[in-house]
Amino acid sequence: xxxxxxxxxxxxxxxxxxxxxxxxxxxxxxxxxxxxxxxxxxxxxxxxxxxxxxxxxxxxxxxxxxxxxxxxxxxxxxxxxxxxxxxxxxxxxxxxxxxxxxxxxxxxxxxxxxxxxxxxxxxxxxxxxxxxxxxxxxxxxxxxxxxxxxxxxxxxxxxxxxxxx
Numbered sequence: 001x002x003x004x005x006x007x008x009x010x011x012x013x014x015x016x017x018x019x020x021x022x023x024x025x026x027x028x029x030x031x032x033x034x035x036x037x038x039x040x041x042x043x044x045x046x047x048x049x050x051x052x053x054x055x056x057x058x059x060x061x062x063x064x065x066x067x068x069x070x071x072x073x074x075x076x077x078x079x080x081x082x083x084x085x086x087x088x089x090x091x092x093x094x095x096x097x098x099x100x101x102x103x104x105x106x107x108x109x110x111x112x113x114x115x116x117x118x119x120x121x122x123x124x125x126x127x128x129x130x131x132x133x134x135x136x137x138x139x140x141x142x143x144x145x146x147x148x149x150x151x152x153x154x155x156x157x158x159x160x161x162x163x164x165x
Contacts, residue, residue: 012107015039015085016141019109022049022062023087023148029054033152036062036086038070038079038103045082046070062086063094067101078102087145089116089138095124098134105135109145 015037022035026049034050048065052058063086071077083105084098089112098106106118106125117124118136125134 011039011042012085012137012140015044015083016087016107016109016145018044018047019062019085019087020141020144020148022047023145026050026062027148027152033148034062034086034088036066036084038066038082038084040070040074040079040082045073045079059093061091061094063090064097067097067103071101080104083107085140088112088149089118089120091115092117092122092124099125099130099132102132103134105137107137107140109139109141110149111138111142111146 019035019037022037023033024035026035027033029049029051031050031053036048037044038046046066046069048062048069050060050062051065052060063084066084067079070079070082077100079101082103084103085107087109089108089110090098090106091112092115095117108118112120115121118138119125125136
């Protein structure tokens with residue numbers, strides 16, 4: 001469904017704010033603060049936050065958990081017509097899952113120059129070898145998303161040095 005650009009931008013901000021709230025839940029649980037919301041037809045289908053540490057599962061990234069929940073909600077692993085909102089540019093594992101799920105659009109907040117696979121460190125989403133292309137919008141609420149991550153890692157470094165928080 002094509003929507004007027006201003007409405008789409010408003011929706012992107014709204015859902016990214018929710019993803020930031022979910023990222024805060026991850027942080028409260030001692031996880032890297034990343035949140036994800038999967039939306040279909042303007043309605044939340046699924047949401048999740050990072051929890052590989054607590055789940056003892058290296059695949060428990062926010063994106064993967066949201067895709068899993070979305071598949072369960074639809075009763076189908078194909079998530080066509082969905083938009084995935086995530087606070088951090090997805091890694092190669094998450095991008096692969098998005099391609100296999102046939103996600104229609106990715107909207108992310110902070111760029112990840114080290115492991116991002118949507119143009120940060122790699123560009124996997126627009127690779128012509130894939131039979132499914134995902135529309136990408138990056139940098140939505142980028143400063144808030146990036147600051148949440150920077151503050152988390154600053155705190156971690158301080159704690160590791162014994163400086164307290």
